[in-house]
Amino acid sequence: MSDALAPVLSRIDSDLEGALERLFELLRIPSISTDPANKDDCLRAANLLVSHLASLGAEAELCPTPGHPMVMGKIGSGSPHLLFYGHYDVQPVDPLALWDHDPFEPFIGEQNGEKVIRARGASDDKGQLMTFVEACRAWINEHGELPCTITFFFEGEEESGSPSLIPFMEANREKLAADIALICDTSMVSPGVPSIASQLRGMLKEEFTLKGPAMDLHSGHYGGPALNPLREISKLVASFYDEDGRVTIDGFYDGVHEVAPEQLAQWENCGFDETEYLENAGLSVAHGEKAYSTLEQQWSRPTLEINGLWGGYQGPGTKTVIPAEAHCKITCRLVGDQDPDVLRKALRAHVEARLPVDATVEWDLDLEGNPAAVMNIARPEFEAARQALSDEWNREAVFAGMGGSIPIAGYFTTILGLDSMLIGFADDDDRIHSPNEKYGLNNFHKGIRSWARILDALSKA
Amino acid sequence: MSDALAPVLSRIDSDLEGALERLFELLRIPSISTDPANKDDCLRAANLLVSHLASLGAEAELCPTPGHPMVMGKIGSGSPHLLFYGHYDVQPVDPLALWDHDPFEPFIGEQNGEKVIRARGASDDKGQLMTFVEACRAWINEHGELPCTITFFFEGEEESGSPSLIPFMEANREKLAADIALICDTSMVSPGVPSIASQLRGMLKEEFTLKGPAMDLHSGHYGGPALNPLREISKLVASFYDEDGRVTIDGFYDGVHEVAPEQLAQWENCGFDETEYLENAGLSVAHGEKAYSTLEQQWSRPTLEINGLWGGYQGPGTKTVIPAEAHCKITCRLVGDQDPDVLRKALRAHVEARLPVDATVEWDLDLEGNPAAVMNIARPEFEAARQALSDEWNREAVFAGMGGSIPIAGYFTTILGLDSMLIGFADDDDRIHSPNEKYGLNNFHKGIRSWARILDALSKA
Structure with missing residues (x-):
């Protein structure tokens, strides 16, 4: 001193x-x-x-x-x-x-x-x-x-x-x-x-609106034949992940590098308390990619998270509506050399390739990503x-x-x-x-x- | 007269x-x-x-x-x-x-x-x-x-x-x-x-809250290891349907009868204008069970529709949140001898069997169904x-x-x-x-x- x-x-x-x-x-x-x-x-x-x-x-x-x-x-x-x-x-x-x-x-x-x-x-x-x-x-x-x-x-x-x-x-x-x-x-x-x-980690932000019927529909008159945007957006979100927690978007892991063994060894001794970290969030296990440790999932692996998802009736009671549209807010955490511009295109292509007939998508944000x-x-x-x-x-x-x-x-x-x-x-x-x-x-x-x-x-x- | x-x-x-x-x-x-x-x-x-x-x-x-x-x-x-x-x-x-x-x-x-x-x-x-x-x-x-x-x-x-x-x-x-x-x-x-x-058609109404983390989490600190209720509720909703538009819940079609050929023939001549019906809703094709006509999808086939789905941030801009919970409102249209009480149990069992570790479900409605x-x-x-x-x-x-x-x-x-x-x-x-x-x-x-x-x-x- x-x-x-x-x-x-x-x-x-x-x-x-x-x-x-x-x-x-x-x-x-x-x-x-x-x-x-x-x-x-x-x-x-x-x-x-x-x-x-x-x-x-x-x-x-x-x-x-x-x-x-x-x-x-x-x-x-x-x-x-x-x-x-x-x-x-x-x-x-x-x-x-x-x-x-x-x-x-x-x-x-x-x-x-x-x-x-x-x-x-x-x-x-x-x-x-x-x-x-x-x-x-x-x-x-x-x-x-x-x-x-x-x-x-x-x-x-x-x-x-x-x-x-x-x-x-x-x-x-x-x-x-x-x-x-x-x-x-x-x-x-x-x-x-x-x-x-x-x-x-870097960041990519996206938001989209999935549009189906021309207006909100009554589920008695149209339930069955109607495209339901809430069902379709759920299928889209589910399609982003495989059973091992990996993101399925084409090329998502391009530029992601494995952490060097010596770095991993240092992390293991850095005082991170995995149990306490999870317990603080009310969790008993880590839910990310199964092949990686909790610390890797948090620090060195990319993510695609849904931050907001909504559509239809949210008030008290029931409304037998098939809504005209549904909304989704996404952020991706990026690592290594993942390129946010390339990933944005890949994410949009993934969604657009899976749109059913009569559905359209509007991308509601146009923000810069950062690696x-x-x-x-x-x-x-x-x-x-x-x-x-x-x-x-x-x-x-x-x-x-x-x-x-x-x-x-x-x-x-x-x-x-x-x-x-x-x-x-x-x-x-x-x-x-x-x-x-x-x-x-x-x-x-x-x-x-x-x-x-x-x-x-x-x-x- | x-x-x-x-x-x-x-x-x-x-x-x-x-x-x-x-x-x-x-x-x-x-x-x-x-x-x-x-x-x-x-x-x-x-x-x-x-x-x-x-x-x-x-x-x-x-x-x-x-x-x-x-x-x-x-x-x-x-x-x-x-x-x-x-x-x-x-x-x-x-x-x-x-x-x-x-x-x-x-x-x-x-x-x-x-x-x-x-x-x-x-x-x-x-x-x-x-x-x-x-x-x-x-x-x-x-x-x-x-x-x-x-x-x-x-x-x-x-x-x-x-x-x-x-x-x-x-x-x-x-x-x-x-x-x-x-x-x-x-x-x-x-x-x-x-x-x-x-x-x-009859009706069954359900609403559930899927709970994950103990609180809203920051997607930087917890993105990766955290269970995301929006992802999980999407996977649940997607799991309700197969690729042919059929509902996958065990026993869902118990009590559903095929329409008699003479009844179908009558329906085909009842003046129903399929194109106009679909166009009125901004649709070009019927999106229900592939094996059935538009009129059957509407009149004689049961449905499971999502009427509301929500969680996380819905305001302007971005919020890098992993929310603590997500919500889903459901109505099923019932036909034939489908029993609403049996179906309610089957729906709940379907969801509960698919809950990941650290997730819980609360059923928010307890209404009578009607056949x-x-x-x-x-x-x-x-x-x-x-x-x-x-x-x-x-x-x-x-x-x-x-x-x-x-x-x-x-x-x-x-x-x-x-x-x-x-x-x-x-x-x-x-x-x-x-x-x-x-x-x-x-x-x-x-x-x-x-x-x-x-x-x-x-x-x-």
């Missing part, structure tokens, strides 16, 4: 109440990016972050986009120059009835004897984003300046496909220039085991950060695969030529994207301390 | 405006029986019918039930004693956005050059019910009394499973005693071809009514199969020992249960005239 670091850590400990107050103010804003009704809320969240960066002494600015604004700010001098990314938008909260409390009225609760921060966005990603901001605040308050240069880059469309991200980055290459990017939007491989991402990302863990910053994390958590930090998709890491590489280091402090049971999201108070506290240690370590690396 | 009939028919013609006004008043009441929010509307519709029967001179009464009330009234003397059944409740109107007008603000519109009555319930069943009431009104206004005895019996729960019907009928056997029952809730086999039902009904067309009243219909429509009336389910016909037999004669004037393109329901103005007018002729014919039979 350097002489500079110790007082920063003490200050973080003594100012934890203040850090929580600032986080709660951000959590109270329902910045749901996917719902147009919350557009003003997203703007409020962005403006609050601008004021935070300004209070650190940064040149901070709100950068408009066709969607929700970006927030940028630069502070400090000297080497290295770090680009820090986080997102201030959150997932929708439905079904609201399943929340035990108002999702946007944060409070400190308890879970399994541990204190937790409860609110939508507590873990994904407002709480994580603020761990870094608060580490910088403590350092500046203690020393008057940072030990290196930092560019902050906050997005408000991460939960809705980041439509403005690529054009913005392409138009602002110089402003975003740095030596390496830091991203705080991931979880730890197991509670208390600090983790740096070694690979991330998987493999991190450059040979860079010295990775080992320096790993050491800093190990010191803070008193436990060997690990390079771990990640099941989620953080498209920004790929864009940093392709657009800015930047490597990314993804370090996050979420737990797998944080219920991100679900009712009753939480973030461990200890994760928040030690997260701030971790970033202070990493700033210290990278400044000397 | 008897001397008594001609002036009644003239009076019907001259009072058509008045009959429409009385129908429109009933159509303006949103008596949706399945939705608790419309309970008072159902009561209003029932009270309006009580006042109509009283205005005919009937002893009319509102009969409370645990659900929506029954309406009863008796009028006339002498033989025969006819029991007339109709229902004053209507189907829900969603999706409301697909209506071209307010479903409960009736008006005379036009379709294919013909005048039509537009409103929810215009065809099913308020318009049909009122054809009989108006025939009686014309007869009484002309002659001061009816040529026979009539007991009116109107229900308000037909579109929501008729939960009060059986207990009410069992408790009121004497009040409901008659020689034969008349039911006006069916359609004509083809436009302009008057039809008397020779058989009706199919075969009419006693050898009774002389059937031929008398057929002659009367042929005279009115200037076209040979037919004994036709029917795809729909009118459970009341079965209950009249089992509880009251009554045969039923089902005569209706709906067209297949009336969009009953769909947006923009209509009833041909000519069907309404000639429907009233048809009942006057039938009253005349049965009184002399």
Whole structure:
């Protein structure tokens, strides 16, 4: 530990109440990016972050986009120059009835004897984003300046496909220039085991409407002869998988590589508790491809998941209707060299080849996909950060695969030529994207301390 | 034509405006029986019918039930004693956005050059019910009394499973005693071809929730290992059918009989226009069991239809969720001697045998099913009514199969020992249960005239 670091850590400990107050103010804003009704809320969240960066002494600015604004700010001098990314938008909260409390009225609760921060966005990603901001605040308050240069880059469309991200980055290459990017939007491989991402899954999003009869039909007059879109969409969804849990779409596994034995061995010893992971979700076994371990299913295997499926009557009682159409929302998690554009074509071809007579399909999304990302863990910053994390958590930090998709890491590489280091402090049971999201108070506290240690370590690396 | 009939028919013609006004008043009441929010509307519709029967001179009464009330009234003397059944409740109107007008603000519109009555319930069943009431009104206004005895019996729960019907009928056997029952809730086999039902399909209703993970999960953290209820419910639905459109549930076809060749020959010449029937629904081919004709698929073959299917995120944009549960609403149309109780058990066993580990199923309905009904067309009243219909429509009336389910016909037999004669004037393109329901103005007018002729014919039979 350097002489500079110790007082920063003490200050973080003594100012934890203040850090929580600032986080709660951000959590109270329902910045749901996917719902147009919350557009003003997203703007409020962005403006609050601008004021935070300004209070650190940064040149901070709100950068408009066709969607929700970006927030940028630069502070400090000297080497290295770090680009820090986080997102201030959150997932929708439905079904609201399943929340035990108002999702946007944060409070400190308890879970399994541990204190937790409860609110939508507590873990994904407002709480994580603020761990870094608060580490910088403590350092500046203690020393008057940072030990290196930092560019902050906050997005408000991460939960809705980041439509403005690529054009913005392409138009602002110089402003975003740095030596390496830091991203705080991931979880730890197991509670208390600090983790740096070694690979991330990519993402392909699709949505389609299957149309059958010209109108809703009465199942007495037409039941039998009528095409039923609910039956047909079920057959389509079922056709995506074989009995071993593999996806049957032609070419789906092109570019998927087996994990090297040495990597697998490392994963087996990374502290991942399979039983706890499954139990947290109310599961007793892993339901993915039978030929692969739970960790491989989550980190190194691609998926095709149905996120929404609907059609016909959903109200109380019975309605003897054969509906005119049915709907399906899909996301694929991609790995290795799977090409999202090729897969999109293959998925659409699979569906279109199986349409019965009188049925048509409409593809309702036209979003960019993003391929998987493999991190450059040979860079010295990775080992320096790993050491800093190990010191803070008193436990060997690990390079771990990640099941989620953080498209920004790929864009940093392709657009800015930047490597990314993804370090996050979420737990797998944080219920991100679900009712009753939480973030461990200890994760928040030690997260701030971790970033202070990493700033210290990278400044000397 | 008897001397008594001609002036009644003239009076019907001259009072058509008045009959429409009385129908429109009933159509303006949103008596949706399945939705608790419309309970008072159902009561209003029932009270309006009580006042109509009283205005005919009937002893009319509102009969409370645990659900929506029954309406009863008796009028006339002498033989025969006819029991007339109709229902004053209507189907829900969603999706409301697909209506071209307010479903409960009736008006005379036009379709294919013909005048039509537009409103929810215009065809099913308020318009049909009122054809009989108006025939009686014309007869009484002309002659001061009816040529026979009539007991009116109107229900308000037909579109929501008729939960009060059986207990009410069992408790009121004497009040409901008659020689034969008349039911006006069916359609004509083809436009302009008057039809008397020779058989009706029965009905079984089921709804289930498939539960998987303990909560909604994030498809990054859990995609792969997690059980996805949307995938599993799709596989279940797909498993209900084989490639030839047959239902695969064990024993599903027990009690289903092939139609006799002479009956099939009659159906082939009954005026059913297959192309028009399919085109009305935007279809080019029949999609039911491949081994059977379109008419057999509709009239004499059982079905298992999905009426509603839903789970996960249905809002705008994407949500990378693996939902905790999925839902499915099912109705089966039954024929021959299929036993609804046996089939319910077989359906549930089929689903439960296919549940993957970690999945559970909850059955959300517990309604009585009703078997199919075969009419006693050898009774002389059937031929008398057929002659009367042929005279009115200037076209040979037919004994036709029917795809729909009118459970009341079965209950009249089992509880009251009554045969039923089902005569209706709906067209297949009336969009009953769909947006923009209509009833041909000519069907309404000639429907009233048809009942006057039938009253005349049965009184002399």
